[in-house]
Amino acid sequence: MTLESVIRQFVKEKLELIMRGEIKHFLELEQAGTSNMRNGYYQRNPDTQYGRIEGLLVPRDRNGEFQTQLFAPYQRHTGWLEEAIIRIYQSGMSTREIGKFIERILGNAYSPATISRITDVVKEDIEKWHHRPLSKRYSVLYLDGLYVKLRRDTVEKEV
Structure with missing residues (x-):
């Protein structure tokens, strides 16, 4: 058994455990005096930052009124994925590259259109940042360089 599976x-x-406590609280306090009671479980396979959790047992009630506060109905993954996609997009990765990256991590394919819908949230913020007023004076200068060795026909080593 791997550490990830543990x-x-x-x-x-x-x-x-949290959801069992939620439904107990729901039935004892919010549904007191009604005939509503537990009605087994249904399974979900949410994608989390820890990987896909297979066979998560979500409790349900007979009237179908209980909803866990841990995730929304039909939600396949927690909010960490959207945040990660937005951060990766802000760093300059294309939507296709992000889709391939997420597929390698989770095993699920995300289309460039899906990635674009998620990143549309921050496009306005990125535009504001691009057009922000700059100070006339900066106290820090950051330089970056790249050292690449080349070999040509006339010169054995060149930088």
Whole structure:
């Protein structure tokens, strides 16, 4: 058993524990005096920052009124993915490259259109940053360089 699978199992157990507490609280306090009661579980496979959690048991009630506060209905992944995509996009990676990167991490394919919809949230912020007023004076100068060895026909080593 790998460390990643141990962590995913631990997260799964804790999420299920929290949801059992949520439905208990929901039925005892919010549904007191009604005939509503537990009605088993349904399974979800959410993508988290720890990887995909297979077979997460989400409790349900007979009237279908209970909703866990851990994630929204039909939500496949937690908000960490959107934040990561936005940060990667801000650093200059293309939507296709981001899609391939996410696919390598999670095993799920995300189309460039999906990535674009997520990154549309920050396009306005990026535009504002590009057009912000700059100070006339800066106290720090940052230089970056690249050292590449070349070999040509006439010169054996050239930098």
